[in-house]
Amino acid sequence: MNYIISILPELLKAFCVTLQLWAISISAGVILGMLGAIGLVYGNRIIYALCIGYSEFFRGTPLLIQLFLIYFGLPSLGINLPSFPAAAIALTLNSGAYQTQYFRGAIQTIRGEQIEAAESLGMNRLQIIRKIVISQAVRIVIAPWSNECIGILKFASLAFTVGVVEILGAAKMISYRTFRILPTFLTAALIYLAAVIVITELLDLAESKLRIPGLKKGQIE
Amino acid sequence: MLRGISFKLDSGEVKVIIGPSGSGKSTLLRCINLLTLPDKGRVFLDGIQIRNENKYISRQEIGFVFQHFNLFAHLTALENVIIGPKTVKGTKASKARKIGEKYLEKVGLINKKDAYPAELSGGQQQRVGIARALAMEPKLILLDEPTSALDPELIGEVLVVLRNLAKDGLTMLVVSHEMEFAQAVAQEIIFMEKGKIIEQGPPEQFSNPKYERTKQFLSKINELREDQA
Numbered sequence: 343m344n345y346i347i348s349i350l351p352e353l354l355k356a357f358c359v360t361l362q363l364w365a366i367s368i369s370a371g372v373i374l375g376m377l378g379a380i381g382l383v384y385g386n387r388i389i390y391a392l393c394i395g396y397s398e399f400f401r402g403t404p405l406l407i408q409l410f411l412i413y414f415g416l417p418s419l420g421i422n423l424p425s426f427p428a429a430a431i432a433l434t435l436n437s438g439a440y441q442t443q444y445f446r447g448a449i450q451t452i453r454g455e456q457i458e459a460a461e462s463l464g465m466n467r468l469q470i471i472r473k474i475v476i477s478q479a480v481r482i483v484i485a486p487w488s489n490e491c492i493g494i495l496k497f498a499s500l501a502f503t504v505g506v507v508e509i510l511g512a513a514k515m516i517s518y519r520t521f522r523i524l525p526t527f528l529t530a531a532l533i534y535l536a537a538v539i540v541i542t543e544l545l546d547l548a549e550s551k552l553r554i555p556g557l558k559k560g561q562i563e
Numbered sequence: 564m565l566r567g568i569s570f571k572l573d574s575g576e577v578k579v580i581i582g583p584s585g586s587g588k589s590t591l592l593r594c595i596n597l598l599t600l601p602d603k604g605r606v607f608l609d610g611i612q613i614r615n616e617n618k619y620i621s622r623q624e625i626g627f628v629f630q631h632f633n634l635f636a637h638l639t640a641l642e643n644v645i646i647g648p649k650t651v652k653g654t655k656a657s658k659a660r661k662i663g664e665k666y667l668e669k670v671g672l673i674n675k676k677d678a679y680p681a682e683l684s685g686g687q688q689q690r691v692g693i694a695r696a697l698a699m700e701p702k703l704i705l706l707d708e709p710t711s712a713l714d715p716e717l718i719g720e721v722l723v724v725l726r727n728l729a730k731d732g733l734t735m736l737v738v739s740h741e742m743e744f745a746q747a748v749a750q751e752i753i754f755m756e757k758g759k760i761i762e763q764g765p766p767e768q769f770s771n772p773k774y775e776r777t778k779q780f781l782s783k784i785n786e787l788r789e790d791q792a
Contacts, residue, residue, distance in 0.1 A: 455629065455631055455633040456633055456634075456635055456636065458598055458629070458633060459627075459629060459633035459634070459635070459692075459695075460635075461598060461622065462596060462598060462622055462625075462626075462627035462629075462696075463622065463623070463646070463647035463650075463651055463695070463699060464619050464620070464621075464622035464623040464647070464651040464699070465619075465647075465650055465651055466619055469650050469651070473646060473650055474635055477637055478636065478637045481637070554636055554637050554679055554681065555678075555679045555681070555682055556678075556679045556680070556681030556682035556683075557636070557679075557681045
């Protein structure tokens with residue numbers, strides 16, 4: 343116990359780096375995901391091809407390879423990124439690809455009937471996307487989106503492979519120093535678990551707060 | 564689908580279109596505000612042709628009421644009614660609110676203004692749908708089988724609203740199988756089948772139709788009504 347308390351500050355400090363990576367990639371990923379989804383559903387052929395290509399590449403290849411391509415591969419093109427930005431970019435692009443698909447699914451569940459009603463009032467496409475589609479898609483997307491939030495938090499540990507001292511990196515360094523591998527990694531795991539529980543609870547709360555009155559959980563219309 | 568259809572709707576006039584399913588009634592309504600693009604043919608509103616290029620403007624002047632209400636699920640009754648004026652016409656929030664309340668009052672739902680669609684009955688949802696179309700203060704409204712998705716006991720409340728609107732002189736083109744309603748409010752009834760107009764004329768003419776096909780159809784819907792009652 344004393345050992346755990348003694349390593350806790352160092353682990354928590356490193357976990358802040360994890361949380362930074364997480365916050366950046368989830369929030370930038372939301373923007374990428376929304377744009378990607380709008381491109382998939384409403385874009386012309388070229389935009390669709392770009393969006394589907396992006397989303398399939400980053401969903402279809404391992405995150406670790408993406409990270410290595412950006413950190414170790416880009417320097418050969420003259421682009422040298424420090425380890426933290428490289429990790430943040432890889433995580434963002436990866437998350438954006440998944441979020442593209444989550445938002446696409448949500449957008450497509452908004453029934454054509456509502457779109458027609460908006461058209462009949464004289465709304466143009468942009469007004470319909472803003473006022474009708476996005477505002478409902480955001481509510482629908484929260485459930486799959488919480489998986490993405492948890493996933494990226496855990497995937498952020500891969501950043502240690504390019505030298506970012508996040509919680510896994512810190513745990514590794516501590517265990518090299520103290521030779522107490524089991525309690526060190528167990529503590530790191532428990533910190534992760536606690537964070538995941540908090541995030542899940544918050545998103546559940548958001549989901550019920552945003553739920554449209556009269557509709558049950560998971561019901562769309 | 565539609566062939567050789569031509570008719571005119573005067574301001575303040577109510578016309579009811581009847582006909583078996585698949586006869587192109589809904590398609591005809593949808594071609595008027597270009598929810599469906601016709602291959603050929605022209606539609607004029609006050610002498611101006613409704614085209615793809617000016618459809619956003621034209622649609623502001625043509626209300627549409629859907630069979631399945633098509634309310635916006637994430638908006639309250641009042642928000643559903645005022646989103647049109649606010650978004651499309653740029654009406655200020657306070658003014659839009661007044662307009663919205665006026666029309667919810669008109670359809671008898673002012674006490675439900677903060678309810679969401681999923682909290683309303685079918686009849687109430689359709690009345691919100693009507694208020695939403697009215698709030699744009701259109702020159703005419705098109706109603707696509709406004710009562711056919713409703714339970715029999717909810718049809719009455721919607722028809723009452725429509726009768727009152729007709730009394731107020733609102734121009735309406737209604738696809739409906741409610742013959743009593745049609746007889747009471749329409750200046751003209753149009754019977755369509757297979758994309759063509761078979762018979763059209765004042766309501767009295769449909770008490771004793773000229774064409775055999777019209778007679779058959781009317782006795783069919785009469786039978787159906789009696790079965791339900």
